[in-house]
Amino acid sequence: MSVEKEDPVKALRDLRKKIETLESERASLLAETEDLRKTAETRASKLESEVTTLRKEIKMLKELLKQGTKQGDENQTTSIMT
Secondary structure, three states: OOOOOOOHHHHHHHHHHHHHHHHHHHHHHHHHHHHHHHHHHHHHHHHHHHHHHHHHHHHHHHHHHHHHHHHHHHHHHHHHHO
């Protein structure tokens, strides 16, 4: 039985290629992560703005309904008295 040893130069060359490949993939993944983070921040900001707008609309509609109810009550009271 003979045990074959791998050529040390070839092993180093293979390791260097593997490291270069992994570094390139790492850089690509970091860039993609940054892009996704920016996209998520933009979406969150837009949603916050929409929620704020909807809250304002709800507040205004509630105020209008209260005013409408008060006017309706006053009209009913006036018509009952006459």
